[in-house]
Amino acid sequence: xxxxxxxxxxxxxxxxxxxxxxxxxxxxxxxxxxxxxxxxxxxxxxxxxxxxxxxxxxxxxxxxxxxxxxxxxxxxxxxxxxxxxxxxxxxxxxxxxxxxxxxxxxxxxxxxxxxxxxxxxxxxxxxxxxxxxxxxxxxxxxxxxxxxxxxxxxxxxxxxxxxxxxxxxxxxxxxxxxxxxxxxxxxxxxxxxxxxxxxxxxxxxxxxxxxxxxxxxxxxxxxxxxxxxx
Amino acid sequence: xxxxxxxxxxxxxxxxxxxxxxxxxxxxxxxxxxxxxxxxxxxxxxxxxxxxxxxxxxxxxxxxxxxxxxxxxxxxxxxxxxxxxxxxxxxxxxxxxxxxxxxxxxxxxxxxxxxxxxxxxxxxxxxxxxxxxxxxxxxxxxxxxxxxxxxxxxxxxxxxxxxxxxxxxxxxxxxxxxxxxxxxxxxxxxxxxxxxxxxxxxxxxxxxxxxxxxxxxxxxxxxxxxxxxxxxxxxxxxxxxxxxxxxxxxxxxxxxxxxxxxxxxxxxxxxxxxxxxxxxxxxxxxxxxxxxxxxxxxxxxxxxxxxxx
Numbered sequence: 001x002x003x004x005x006x007x008x009x010x011x012x013x014x015x016x017x018x019x020x021x022x023x024x025x026x027x028x029x030x031x032x033x034x035x036x037x038x039x040x041x042x043x044x045x046x047x048x049x050x051x052x053x054x055x056x057x058x059x060x061x062x063x064x065x066x067x068x069x070x071x072x073x074x075x076x077x078x079x080x081x082x083x084x085x086x087x088x089x090x091x092x093x094x095x096x097x098x099x100x101x102x103x104x105x106x107x108x109x110x111x112x113x114x115x116x117x118x119x120x121x122x123x124x125x126x127x128x129x130x131x132x133x134x135x136x137x138x139x140x141x142x143x144x145x146x147x148x149x150x151x152x153x154x155x156x157x158x159x160x161x162x163x164x165x166x167x168x169x170x171x172x173x174x175x176x177x178x179x180x181x182x183x184x185x186x187x188x189x190x191x192x193x194x195x196x197x198x199x200x201x202x203x204x205x206x207x208x209x210x211x212x213x214x215x216x217x218x219x220x221x222x223x224x225x226x227x228x229x230x
Numbered sequence: 231x232x233x234x235x236x237x238x239x240x241x242x243x244x245x246x247x248x249x250x251x252x253x254x255x256x257x258x259x260x261x262x263x264x265x266x267x268x269x270x271x272x273x274x275x276x277x278x279x280x281x282x283x284x285x286x287x288x289x290x291x292x293x294x295x296x297x298x299x300x301x302x303x304x305x306x307x308x309x310x311x312x313x314x315x316x317x318x319x320x321x322x323x324x325x326x327x328x329x330x331x332x333x334x335x336x337x338x339x340x341x342x343x344x345x346x347x348x349x350x351x352x353x354x355x356x357x358x359x360x361x362x363x364x365x366x367x368x369x370x371x372x373x374x375x376x377x378x379x380x381x382x383x384x385x386x387x388x389x390x391x392x393x394x395x396x397x398x399x400x401x402x403x404x405x406x407x408x409x410x411x412x413x414x415x416x417x418x419x420x421x422x423x424x425x426x427x428x429x430x431x432x433x434x435x436x437x438x439x440x441x442x443x444x445x446x447x448x449x450x451x452x453x454x455x456x457x458x459x460x461x462x463x464x465x466x467x468x469x470x471x472x473x474x475x476x477x478x479x480x481x482x483x484x485x486x487x488x489x490x491x492x493x494x495x496x497x498x499x500x501x502x503x504x505x506x507x508x509x510x511x512x513x514x515x516x517x518x519x520x521x522x523x524x525x526x527x528x529x530x531x532x533x534x535x536x537x538x539x
Contacts, residue, residue: 112300118263118283122307
């Protein structure tokens with residue numbers, strides 16, 4: 001058992017959230033271990049890379065990875081969700097070092113990431129902004145406002161990772177990648193549990209257009225949403 | 231800051247003033263950004279040209295509008311976010327509640343149109359509930375300037391400050407400008423106290439000209455200046471007049487008088503939809519917010535219940 005798995009076992013949680021949290025684990029590990037230039041020492045550095053977890057439900061994997069990277073002590077994990085814990089069932093940036101946005105309500109992270117990318121660009125800072133959304137989260141129309149503006153304004157420091165576990169009620173195979181491609185994004189679809197594929201896609205830096213990585217975490221031919229969510 | 235050197239001239243229309251002042255603020259302060267959504271573009275031409283990275287039109291995307299503003303704030307900048315009040319505050323209220331409020335970020339939201347600037351446009355372009363809705367959030371500072379000079383002042387104050395501010399820009403104006411937040415004592419009397427919030431002061435003064443009442447005025451309406459209110463209060467009869475949803479500020483007035491038995495008359499726009507078009511003045515009249523309407527309400531409130539009448 002590696003350290004992250006050990007940290008995950010320290011947290012007990014609500015069943016409904018368990019699966020969703022693990023669907024993000026490989027993406028989070030690759031981002032924090034291999035891609036993002038951010039650490040507990042650079043939290044106030046305006047040039048740090050930004051990671052925004054938009055899909056805030058099921059944050060155990062996120063908490064385990066942040067803890068593993070030293071953003072907060074291990075003791076926080078044991079009573080997460082308790083009244084005095086900084087760790088809620090949805091993360092709060094005002095309580096947890098390293099958390100860039102408070103999330104929980106879906107459809108906010110990508111619009112916030114577009115604003116963050118614009119704010120950094122206006123200040124001449126070329127840090128990366130990476131935002132993680134779920135496939136069902138893309139049901140929210142607010143995302144599509146952001147997807148359109150990101151290409152209109154050429155936000156090439158912005159990367160969206162869609163963790164696609166086919167959890168939306170109305171799955172249309174291939175739609176996510178096609179939609180982003182139609183809007184002019186650089187699109188890569190990878191196996192969301194393959195760290196090498198993820199690393200390669202997440203380190204790509206297309207020029208002039210934003211980048212989306214669709215990280216598929218189920219086999220579309222054998223899994224349905226209901227099985228996955230159950 | 232060289233505000234006195236760069237301060238633009240004042241124009242009569244508060245909306246045009248908003249454009250001039252914001253352009254000047256963008257020139258002066260590199261940490262400011264303007265995020266807008268097609269509306270009022272004619273006021274931003276030179277700002278767009280001079281500061282393309284800090285002046286962003288998001289198109290007709292109001293949910294995005296608010297969160298892009300919050301994203302600028304996440305990078306340490308001071309966003310000014312603008313469209314019609316109804317689309318800014320009501321369409322994507324959760325974006326304000328979470329994007330600014332819950333994240334703990336500051337910014338200056340500027341809503342245009344108010345309750346009935348778009349008198350001919352109908353309900354879709356009217357936001358009488360904007361102040362009440364913004365007032366559900368903690369620590370929001372709310373401004374309702376009544377003149378162009380006040381518009382310039384509150385915008386500068388809001389941009390220089392921290393936290394979340396809402397500025398309500400409308401066509402209606404008062405004759406006189408007042409400087410500074412808090413309640414201004416416009417007239418002192420020995421009877422009731424009449425509080426005018428935002429551009430209703432002229433109507434209040436005309437309606438109460440022959441009465442021995444105190445008239446207070448504020449263009450920055452939250453936080454409410456309870457201290458001045460209590461200091462000047464004589465008889466505990468209070469009339470509150472605000473050009474948005476009636477009763478919006480009743481809470482803060484009652485709270486200021488929680489230990490004083492008192493009577494309160496709350497005047498503002500009525501909850502019922504008018505379903506009429508016409509001019510803003512006609513809407514003012516229909517809501518009883520013209521001088522004659524305020525006079526009738528005040529008479530009935532102050533005189534109607536006296537014993538022996």
